Amino acid sequence: MNHSKSEGRFGIVDLGSNSVRLVVYARAARSPVLVFNEKVLCGLGRTLASTGRLDPKGIERALAALQRFVALRSQIGIDTLIIAATAAVRDAEDGPEFLQKAEKICGFRITLVSGAEEARLSAQGVLSGIPDADGVVGDLGGASLELVGVGGGKILNEGVTLPLGPLRIMDVAKGSLSEAEAIIDKAFKSVGLLKEFQGKRLYVVGGVWRNLARIHMAQRHYPIHVLHEYVIPANDASDLAKVIERLGPKSLAQIPDISERRVDTLPVGALILDKLISTMKAKDVVISAYGLREGILFDRLNKREQAKDPLIEGARDLANRLARFPEHGNELPGWTAPLFAPDVIGETPAEARLRQAACILADIGWYVHPDYRAHQSMTQILLAPFAGVDHPSRLMLARTLYHRHEGRGEPELIGDLAGLLSDNENYRALVLGLALRLAFTLCAATPGMLPRTRFEIDKSTITLVVPPRYESLLGEMVNKRLSALARAINRKPATRIGR
Template identity: 45%
Template sequence: MTRRTDLKPVAVIDIGSNSVRLVVYEGATRAPTPLFNEKVLCGLGRTIATTGRLSADGMRRALRELRRFRALAEQMEVLRIEVIATAAAREAENGAEFIEQAERVLQQPIRVLTGTEEAELAALGVVSGIYRADGLGGDLGGGSLELIDVRDGAIAQAATLPLGGLRLMDASGGNLKKAREIVEAELAKIDWLSKGEGRDFYTIGGTWRALARLHMTQTNYPLSVMHNYRIEAAEALKFAALLDQQSQSSLAGIRDISSARRETVPYGALVLERLLRLVKPRAVVVSVLGIREGLLYSMLGEEERSKDPLIAACSDLARRRSRSLDNAFELCFWTDALFRGSGPKETPEQKRLRHAACLVSDISWAAHPDYRGAQSLNLVAHGNFVGVDHPGRAFLALTVYYRNAGVIKDEFSQKLMELVDKETVKRARIVGAALRAAYMVSGALPGVLPNTPVTHEGNRLIWTLPEPYAKLEGERVERRFKELAGLLDREGVVQVGSAYQLAAG
């Protein structure tokens, strides 16, 4: 995949209580593409609860990595670097001393976030990555827990609590019973948690992602994409309650949890369990976007922020990998006609997903024909998209698969069907068949489809190929259009010039 030449790299360095991370993005856009992502678990806040100070070893390791991050950013010609520090640096007695040293290493100022700012940026991360987010969110770090109420894309309320995994482990002396008492006492201070009842609860942070990854493995989930992974509340509560009873030795053999995360997993599960009991949400939804992405989102202008994140991401992918971005957009409008008049009805969300599928329908054009379907299926199913849930992602992947491979099924396409209902599968076949037919006439070139419209007339689906496109009519065009019409329970008719010609099998 080629890089965009019209963007300048921007970077975010996040100095957290547990990890220090550098993410370099291709540019500040609505659907930013990471060019580089590296973290080191330094454990800066490991002993802050008992000593009030940052770990000396953690400081040494963090400064070493920050020196490397600065060199990488210079090497990658990063236009702008934003450096933030969170709970540990904010609260430790020697936090200011560490920040001073870090600023000398990085040769630029560091923004030490307040608890409220940390919560607000976490909320913006959710807003940027979850389409029309509405629910409570929790960002669990090493030193603190940020709680946020997101409504209609805005932050209603926010709070920060000293319930990070490392801090809990330190404050409780490694005793989960004592940790539970600490968690319950702190959560009792927040009087608006009940506002999350019946809504989604968005989880942010590495420890909670580790829990979700383990749940994926345990349930043999057909996708490995973490963002927007959804667990019904009762199941999430049961799973968290099981994990918060586990010892370090019992977790040691689980490969899905890294050794660096293993020690904080029971504490993260404990916090999640207590929150679920208090909030009573309908489901837990994983957001891989947090304060770093929230910071990047805050840098965007109003016009860029207002863009649909899924359509922005699919447009960007089409620009990089398709033969024509203009043709991809023309497909959106050409297929609109299938769902007008007597055609099948669709909701605004179904239309949005159809347009997204049109945009990514040609991203595997350069692959060998025998593998085009499987490649496009995998690229879309595991693509770096936000703003789409997993059933929507499955629809997109199945649609581009049918566009390239027809109705042939393989093992992975069958597994993806577990995420959607029969109506969604049929809709994917309809859109896939439409794309197969359209590309036979357009050849992926812009300007053809707007002049070769499809219309419904009674029980007929008519495709008009006027001059100068009449000579594009052929056996395969007729056959593919007949397949599309059949899926719509229509008679397929190709109108060449002024004459009608029945689509032959």
């Protein structure tokens, strides 16, 4: 992969075994912002196992999709476009012939990704979106399954590529699930890393498995409709997979949010997941919205960009779009820090990171009616395309912004998710939210003032110190919000004019 960095719009066409997809990002960055995404389910690998060749109808659909995607390059203004072909194209007898036709359409060389490179890029993509991933990455395409061990922010082995994509298995098994099961069992027996990583998490990539996660969300009436880092307990995932395996096409087609063209691959995809969970005795299944394409993008970044925190970068991007003064994101972490000093509330590095993200996002709901700012802010956080944040942490950020606008109280939007956070996490969200509420009242939501004020906190009192030039800005509303914060940390409120 080319390691130069793209400053303009960055596009990737993924010529997969089941789908051909174009994704366009605003630029190649640590927290990539998606500006366009289109997928065509072509089924290139549908006949690969039985004929050794690409599916004729799939070829037609794929070349037509590619024609449109290349035309969109100038329409959208894509500065850098990478086209990557994976398992079906590399394994098919007529793969070179297909590539020749495809390259004639696009006018430049297409990257044919090897099995080992596909495994590496998929794992790199997952790590770029879930930096603390620890277990096995499984990327299920139409014609292959890539498995790679990850941990400590790194790829731990070369991984393996198995010919276990749903399209390929369906072609061999001719609709027999028992035959499909035998094929999968035989393939997994030779995979040592599944034993090596027994009991760890399974991080899954691929459209079939994302559809299974949507079904699980719907069953639970789960209100955070973000698939990235959605966690399914291993037993739940296996039970769901077994149900899907037994359903016929008509029953599957009636399930909301399931693409009709995914219906035929769902049972085999569910079977593969079930076998994978049982073979590695997975603790739970974590959905990753990041995979091969994000791995390709991450490879384009320089080392400095790669080292950035995806959550903080994503928060900054959202604040730059929605906040009145994004500079508050630089002022508020230091201003709120005394509340979380070791002798007051205290915080771990992970908690400090979430506090920084909350401070950056603190004013993203300002532009709606005051009565709806809390709800709007929470919704933005719960649905934002952030990476590097699990669902409980996302919920804590949302709850913090609720308290920033509403003070005390219980947000109805959270509903049954209240139990995702511990009492301590709920308390931390309340304290930080009340501090942010005070901050925006004190400075009238303008930058530059807060760094000139500070908290002094001892065992009995929290004192807001304000320089003489700002003394007249102290008033009833500031005192009211300081008092609310003081009650939350079991102190008495006080103000002092000083430097």
